[in-house]
Every structure is written in C-alpha cells, then in structure tokens.
Amino acid sequence: MILADKIAELRKKNGWSQEELAEMLDVSRQSISKWESAQSIPDMNRILKMSDLFGVSTDCLLKDEMELQPLGAGTGSQEEGKSTARPVSMEEASAFLAYRELSSQRISLGVMMCILSPILLIVLSALQSADVLHLSETAAAGLGLVALLLLIGGAEALFITTGLKGQRFEYMEKEEIDTAYGVAGMAKERREKYSAARSAHLVVGVLLCVLSSIPLFVAMICFGDQGEAYAVAAAILLALVAVGCWLIVRASILWGGFQALLQEGDYTLEKKAESGRLAPVATIFWGSATAIFLALSFLLNAWDKTWIVWPVAGVAYGVLLAVLRATKKKA
Numbered sequence: 001m002i003l004a005d006k007i008a009e010l011r012k013k014n015g016w017s018q019e020e021l022a023e024m025l026d027v028s029r030q031s032i033s034k035w036e037s038a039q040s041i042p043d044m045n046r047i048l049k050m051s052d053l054f055g056v057s058t059d060c061l062l063k064d065e066m067e068l069q070p071l072g073a074g075t076g077s078q079e080e081g082k083s084t085a086r087p088v089s090m091e092e093a094s095a096f097l098a099y100r101e102l103s104s105q106r107i108s109l110g111v112m113m114c115i116l117s118p119i120l121l122i123v124l125s126a127l128q129s130a131d132v133l134h135l136s137e138t139a140a141a142g143l144g145l146v147a148l149l150l151l152i153g154g155a156e157a158l159f160i161t162t163g164l165k166g167q168r169f170e171y172m173e174k175e176e177i178d179t180a181y182g183v184a185g186m187a188k189e190r191r192e193k194y195s196a197a198r199s200a201h202l203v204v205g206v207l208l209c210v211l212s213s214i215p216l217f218v219a220m221i222c223f224g225d226q227g228e229a230y231a232v233a234a235a236i237l238l239a240l241v242a243v244g245c246w247l248i249v250r251a252s253i254l255w256g257g258f259q260a261l262l263q264e265g266d267y268t269l270e271k272k273a274e275s276g277r278l279a280p281v282a283t284i285f286w287g288s289a290t291a292i293f294l295a296l297s298f299l300l301n302a303w304d305k306t307w308i309v310w311p312v313a314g315v316a317y318g319v320l321l322a323v324l325r326a327t328k329k330k331a
Helices: 003-013 018-025 029-036 044-054 058-062 090-116 119-129 137-165 167-174 183-211 214-223 227-262 269-300 309-330
Strands: 086-088 177-179
Touching: 003 029, 003 044, 003 058, 018 029, 018 044, 044 058, 086 090, 086 167, 090 137, 090 167, 090 183, 090 227, 119 137, 119 227, 137 167, 167 227, 177 183, 183 227, 214 227, 269 309
Parallel strands: 086 177
Antiparallel strands: none
C-alpha cells in the first residue's frame, strides 16, 4: 500500500474529514486531497506529525511493503523487535542495479566465450584430418588450443573483475535488507518495463539451445561419414548454444537484480540462507567439473568430444541440488 492510500485509510479510520486533518496539520484541504491522490508528497515535518496523530510509525507510513500497524503492536519484547536488516538507500539501490546491468553484459559474454572456445580447435582438427588444410596435425592443434585458452582466459578475466567490482553488493544476496522509501516502487517499475524483453530473451535462448542439435542431424543425413561435415555441424551447435546461453544468462542476471532488491524469488530470506549453505557445494562441484574437462581433453586429445562434459555437468548439478534440498526437508 502506498503512502497516499495509507493517509486516506487512516484519516477515515479516525473519522476525520480532509478539512479536519488539514487543520490539525496546518495545511490546506487541497494539500490533503493531493496527498491522497498521489499528486504530491508531504514533507518530513508533516510525516512526523501524521505519525503522532495516527499512532503509527514513520516506517509504516513511508514503506509501501509495510502494512498499517499501530505503534507498540506485537508480542515480542523491544529487544526482540529490533531489526538486523541492512539499510539500503535509493542511491545504493540505483548503484546496485547499474552494477547488475554491467554484470549481465560481462558475465553473459564470458559464458559465451567459454562455449565458443573449442570451435576453432574442432574445425582445424577435422580439416587437417581430411587433408583440406595444409597444416601439420601439431600446428592445427596448437592454433586451436591457443584460441581456446585465449577465450577461456578472457572469460575468466571478465568473471574475476566483475566479481571484485560487485563485492560491495554481496550482502544484498546474502542478508536481510531494509530498503528506503521509494526503492521498492522503483524496482517494481523497472522490473515491469523489462518484463517483456526478459520473456523474449528467455524464449529465444531456450529455443536456440533446444534446436542447436539440428546441424548434427543434417550432417548425418546429408554427409554420411565425412568428418569435416560433423566438425562444422558441431561448431554451429556450439555457436547456437553460446548465443542462447548469452541471452538466458543476461536476462537472468538483470531480473535477479530486481528480485534481490524486493527480496522475492531466489532472494527471500529462506533462499538466502540456503544459498549460503550450498555455496561450498557449488565451488567444489564446478571446480571438479573443470578439472575433469581439462584432464580428459589433454589426455585423450579429443577436444571435439570432451565438450560434452559441460551439459552433463549442468544436468548433474541440478540433480544434486534437488537431492540436497529434499534431504534438508526430510531432516
């Protein structure tokens, strides 16, 4: 409930007309009318006076998410009623959303670079094997590995620098927050404006990932056992998945910023506590997956095949999280 509605409701509960309330606050009746129709906002002195007149806290008046409650209501002691939430000003909230915008660009680009990294190695190896490319096997593999490592290194640089830049906002994803007046309304308005674009990005991203295997089937049907055709098909598959993941990751990070400020979705107090418990699991799991991918790729020299580790790891991680959550609920 917004401030305008609260003023009108509290005035009516006390049986006062707009003229009577205006006289108590030493303002005109037109001012009360404008406040109740959200055409203007009372200054802080009038807010304090209304808090005393209506018998409610200023927080109750100013924070849209707080329901009307008389001062002193509740059964806990004053010490128990103290909030441990971290305050978030409008300036801090705006800076956080600006960081989320930057983060969505960098992280999604980094993810795309990781997925694209083995493409040149796959294509060069296949062309060299088919004697289409006048390079030795060692030279083709070397060029491909250089491209792979450059892309992965660039992606890691993006991940690390973005993470360091966002350290000041980590508490928003881990702790209870108390947003200043107007922050929730601002976050909801910007989320609403982005909602249609988010839906489009998610739909297109998922479709690209689902349809990415079509080039492999086309290669099977049209080219039989020609290895270079499969290499090109695998490269197209990875490119489609890369673009799809870029769209999905970008949309998810931006949306997550709004959810974090509103403490909704994956950022409720319960989910924040769960995230803290699962953080070590995620670190160990994905660190192990990366080690397995690199070990298999170097030992078998099969970079055109070992990329399958990543989709398998993604599915396995989802199953692992589901098992851990179900175990916790039973406990």
